[in-house]
Amino acid sequence: MIGQIFQITLLSLRNLPSRLGSSSVIVVGIGGVVGVLVAILAMAKGFEASMSRAGQPDRAIVMRGGSMSELSSGMGPSEMAVVGSWSEVTAASGELYLVADVPKRSNQSLANLAIRGVEQAAFKIRPEISIVEGRPFATGRTEMIAGRGAVAEFEGVETGSTIELRNSTWTIVGMFEADGSVYESEVWADLATAQSVFRREGGVSSMRVRLASPDVASVLSQRMEDDPRLDLTLTGEDEYFRNQSQQLTTLIQTFGYGVAAIMAVGAIFAALNTMYSAVSTRTVEIATLRALGFGGIPVVASVVLEALLLAILGGVIGAAVAYFGFNGWTVSTLGGSFSQVAFDFAVTPELLVFGIVWAVGLGLIGGLFPAVRAARLPITTALRGE
Amino acid sequence: MPIVSLKEVAKSYRKGRETIDVLEGIDLDIEEGDFLALMGPSGSGKTTLLNLIGGLDSPTMGSVVVGGQTLGELSGKALARWRSRNIGFVFQFYNLLPVLNAQRNVELPLLLTNLSGAQRRKNAETALTIVGLGDRASHKPGELSGGQQQRVAIARAIVADPALLVCDEPTGDLDRETAEEILDLLSILNREHGKTVVMVTHDPKAADHASHILHLDKGQLVRQAA
Numbered sequence: 001m002i003g004q005i006f007q008i009t010l011l012s013l014r015n016l017p018s019r020l021g022s023s024s025v026i027v028v029g030i031g032g033v034v035g036v037l038v039a040i041l042a043m044a045k046g047f048e049a050s051m052s053r054a055g056q057p058d059r060a061i062v063m064r065g066g067s068m069s070e071l072s073s074g075m076g077p078s079e080m081a082v083v084g085s086w087s088e089v090t091a092a093s094g095e096l097y098l099v100a101d102v103p104k105r106s107n108q109s110l111a112n113l114a115i116r117g118v119e120q121a122a123f124k125i126r127p128e129i130s131i132v133e134g135r136p137f138a139t140g141r142t143e144m145i146a147g148r149g150a151v152a153e154f155e156g157v158e159t160g161s162t163i164e165l166r167n168s169t170w171t172i173v174g175m176f177e178a179d180g181s182v183y184e185s186e187v188w189a190d191l192a193t194a195q196s197v198f199r200r201e202g203g204v205s206s207m208r209v210r211l212a213s214p215d216v217a218s219v220l221s222q223r224m225e226d227d228p229r230l231d232l233t234l235t236g237e238d239e240y241f242r243n244q245s246q247q248l249t250t251l252i253q254t255f256g257y258g259v260a261a262i263m264a265v266g267a268i269f270a271a272l273n274t275m276y277s278a279v280s281t282r283t284v285e286i287a288t289l290r291a292l293g294f295g296g297i298p299v300v301a302s303v304v305l306e307a308l309l310l311a312i313l314g315g316v317i318g319a320a321v322a323y324f325g326f327n328g329w330t331v332s333t334l335g336g337s338f339s340q341v342a343f344d345f346a347v348t349p350e351l352l353v354f355g356i357v358w359a360v361g362l363g364l365i366g367g368l369f370p371a372v373r374a375a376r377l378p379i380t381t382a383l384r385g386e
Numbered sequence: 387m388p389i390v391s392l393k394e395v396a397k398s399y400r401k402g403r404e405t406i407d408v409l410e411g412i413d414l415d416i417e418e419g420d421f422l423a424l425m426g427p428s429g430s431g432k433t434t435l436l437n438l439i440g441g442l443d444s445p446t447m448g449s450v451v452v453g454g455q456t457l458g459e460l461s462g463k464a465l466a467r468w469r470s471r472n473i474g475f476v477f478q479f480y481n482l483l484p485v486l487n488a489q490r491n492v493e494l495p496l497l498l499t500n501l502s503g504a505q506r507r508k509n510a511e512t513a514l515t516i517v518g519l520g521d522r523a524s525h526k527p528g529e530l531s532g533g534q535q536q537r538v539a540i541a542r543a544i545v546a547d548p549a550l551l552v553c554d555e556p557t558g559d560l561d562r563e564t565a566e567e568i569l570d571l572l573s574i575l576n577r578e579h580g581k582t583v584v585m586v587t588h589d590p591k592a593a594d595h596a597s598h599i600l601h602l603d604k605g606q607l608v609r610q611a612a
């Protein structure tokens with residue numbers, strides 16, 4: 001049986017050059033579906049990765065009770081002092097988070113650039129931050145460092161330039177990386193200077209804290225609830241960013257699957273048409289093989305295999321186009337805190353495999369019905385080419 | 387014992403609500419080593435009868451026994467296997483696979499056997515030599531004349547050494563001279579190689595090569611000696 005399948009499939013494939021035009025419809029159609037699907041999901045994956053990379057299990061964010069994001073949060077020095085005094089908190093940084101309109105490089109339109117005022121402890125809490133160009137900002141001076149993503153997306157934040165932000169002039173003195181996380185979409189300044197210039201004296205948006213261990217997060221959370229002086233919530237950093245990214249990731253994925261599903265319907269019809277046509281042009285040939293003693297199942301399998309091979313070829317091409325065309329491509333979108341988040345498309349091996357699996361599914365559907373027709377057509381009818 | 391025995395065979399088709407009777411009450415015995423020509427006007431059921439004998443179709447009524455095997459007892463899969471071992475088919479339009487050369491076309495039925503590749507090639511060469519095309523093994527059908535293509539088809543029909551050759555208008559697409567060559571070849575296979583040949587033809591001159599001629603008219607047999 002397997003030998004027959006192999007032999008008939010080989011015959012089908014040797015026939016392919018005479019059906020190159022129609023066969024390429026399957027390859028192009030399914031390639032398009034896989035390419036679009038993988039590219040859109042790579043966008044979601046990249047955004048998700050950028051957000052999740054920022055989160056560490058032993059780090060937590062403290063915000064005002066009921067706040068969903070840093071932008072809507074606020075806390076005062078007394079609350080900061082209480083949290084900073086807890087023995088389970090090994091480092092704490094009060095941080096001011098705001099946004100400013102800055103033109104994007106791509107189309108000069110204004111978009112929200114995230115500005116973060118931080119204490120020196122911020123760098124201890126986030127050891128992944130590294131200055132890759134220039135130098136760190138100096139305390140007490142209107143200096144900033146810009147994340148690599150912010151530099152890629154916004155005008156005027158490259159090292160050495162000055163930028164007007166909320167009626168103040170800042171000098172960009174360096175560029176930093178943060179392991180590709182969402183922090184790279186921000187510009188950072190000295191907290192005290194930022195509070196002064198942006199008229200937020202004494203107040204911060206949130207606190208970043210490093211915990212003695214990830215387990216103490218629930219203990220601290222309960223302590224905050226029990227302490228009447230504090231109207232704060234403590235959320236693990238990874239959970240915070242997961243929540244921030246979830247809505248947009250789901251939206252992108254839904255859009256991606258929707259577009260891919262619509263395209264898939266078209267690709268299936270293209271595959272069906274091609275394979276029906278292939279079977280039709282080979283009706284007499286297939287009937288002759290069956291007359292000679294080749295079974296119906298090998299005929300079905302050979303037609304399905306041909307469709308699968310064409311579909312896989314299309315899938316590989318689509319996945320390759322998505323990989324070489326989009327992997328690492330930096331784009332930005334509005335993140336959870338109303339600021340632009342720059343991230344790279346991430347065409348992961350899992351996505352490539354997923355794309356090929358879609359191609360296999362489409363090829364299977366496109367090949368099965370024509371195959372069954374080829375095998376069920378009475379030999380005597382098929383020998384007449386009907 | 388006849389190699390082919392048909393008892394009370396009838397065949398009808400449904401076309402919409404209409405039933406078309408193609409064959410009725412066919413009783414036929416074909417002896418081993420016979421060369422039988424089936425003649426008759428178009429629509430008389432010649433090809434249908436040939437297809438029943440070759441196991442390509444099944445009767446609506448009656449039984450078809452070939453080589454001692456009642457074909458109605460076989461499943462589709464078993465029938466396919468039986469055809470590959472017992473029947474050689476020769477078609478009017480040769481039905482060769484255009485992407486394969488003569489050698490590979492002839493080898494096709496042997497792919498269903500357990501023969502090694504080398505043995506398959508050897509058998510195919512022998513069959514091609516028998517039909518006089520030993521030197522055309524590497525040619526594809528498109529590079530051969532009609533007569534040569536039909537010879538390749540005949541080589542394919544005999545390569546697995548079946549006892550029975552069923553030939554549907556084997557000279558219908560050939561000129562007179564080439565047709566004679568093909569008919570001579572079938573006669574040689576019949577006389578010298580002991581193949582039983584059942585041939586459908588419109589051509590009385592082709593039928594003259596047969597040892598017996600049977601006429602079909604409106605689905606019924608009219609016997610006539612050659």
